[in-house]
Amino acid sequence: MVGNIIAITVQDFTYAYPNHSAVLQEINFEVRKSEMVGIIGPNGAGKSTLCKSLNGLIPHFYGGSIAGSVTVADMDTMKHSVAELSLKVGLVFQEPSNQFSGVSTKVDEEVAFGMSMMGYPREEMRPRIEEALHAVGLQGLEERSPYELSGGQQQRLAIATVLAVRPEIIVMDEPTAQLDPVGKTEVFQTMRDLNGKGYTIIVAEHEIEAMAAFADRILVLDHAEIVTQGETRKVLNEVKKLKQMGIDPPSVTELCEILRGELKIDEGKFPIELNEAISLFSRVLREHAK
Ligand SMILES: Nc1ncnc2c1ncn2[C@@H]1O[C@H](COP(=O)(O)OP(=O)(O)OP(=O)(O)O)[C@@H](O)[C@H]1O
Ligand SMILES: [Mg+2]
Structure with a gap:
């Protein structure tokens, strides 16, 4: 159930990468706990930049200049480190193998890897690994090499590595872009299951039909600005406006x-x-x- 607790507040947020002009301009939105919000927009609109702003990679990793504020799980991203923020906000990238450590030979080791980097004691890891693999439907594949999984399974493993930390918010940047139709369906189903369990989910995604089916609300980004936002049906009904931006409703x-x-x-x-x-x-x- 979507309640009234606020999970994310983005206020008058403007961002420019170092030595560039602003790629996000005066962004304002709120996300409530347990909501599933889709971000759509043409290439270069700023979707990935916005995703990276939600877990502190921007500004802590990329630098650049900022105005306004981003608050996630009651933490101002300017004032908290990426390590602190990542306990509350998990980010899943487009390419699952980019998210892998490259050193694990088994699925369960891969899930453990992120936690061991964060200093979790061994005995705390096992139940978290089981819980995370179960949540994405990969139980039984613990011994498999991450590289022997299908694309959809790899992306679900990437989601599990994020889930093991038990964040409240999961941000996904085009998580199905590299997947075939079966993999896409698996990942969307996983997203829906997680949202059903109360996770707040933000997803940048080109698959508009899936957004129509899953998202509570949609933000439309174009040329660094939010041009429309609101309930999914309202936004997707703006057929002419979307097509002018190059987005197929x-x-x-x-x-x-x-x-x-x-x-x-x-x-x-x-x-x-x-x-x-x-x-x-x-x-x-x-x-x-x-
Ligand atoms: N590290 C960077 N340094 C400078 N400019 C960047 C950097 N990353 C992205 N940009 C620029 O920021 C703008 C927004 O890019 P971003 O990747 O956020 O768009 P996007 O909506 O995710 O696009 P796509 O649909 O292609 O993934 C683009 O003009 C891009 O060239
Ligand atoms: Mg992108």
Whole structure:
């Protein structure tokens, strides 16, 4: 259940990489605990930069100049180290193997690696490893080499390494971009399961149909600014605006926008998922047949 507790507050946040002009401009949004929020936008809009700003990599690792503030799990990212922030916010990257240590020969060692770097005692690790692998559906594969897993399994392992730390917030930067359709489905299902368990999830993602199905709210970034944000249906109904930015809305939404004269439905109420569109079309056909 999404409550009223605030997980993330981004306030008048402007950021420029060293010796560059700003790539995030006056960003404002809030995320409540247990929400699942999608970030969409064309290439270069600033999605990855925003993801890295949520766990302190920006500014601590990248430097650059900042105005405004980012607060995650009650911590100002300027005032807390990446190590402190990573206890509360886990970041999963696009390429699963980038996230791997490169030294572990087994799945369970890989999950342990991040924790051992953070100084967790051995006896605390075992239950956390089991819990994390179970949460992503990789139980039973503890002995397997991370490099012998499918793409979807590798990405789920990357998520498990983050989960083992028991963060409250998980930020994913295009976690399905490198995956085939089976892998994408596995990762989206994992995201949905984790969100169901109360994790707050922020995901930058090009798979608009998946966002339509999973996200509570969507932020649209374009040229360093948030151009629209709100409830998923409202944002995805802005078909023309999205297309102008080079973002394809869900196919069913676009079709309904084209047929809006025939369908007689108000803007803002177009279906965003296939099953909704099927019910709508069946109703319209029945009315036609009368
Ligand atoms: N380390 C860096 N130093 C300087 N500029 C950078 C750096 N990383 C990204 N940028 C620039 O910041 C802007 C935003 O990039 P970012 O990677 O955040 O966009 P994105 O929305 O994630 O794009 P994509 O969809 O291609 O992943 C781009 O103009 C990019 O060239
Ligand atoms: Mg990116």
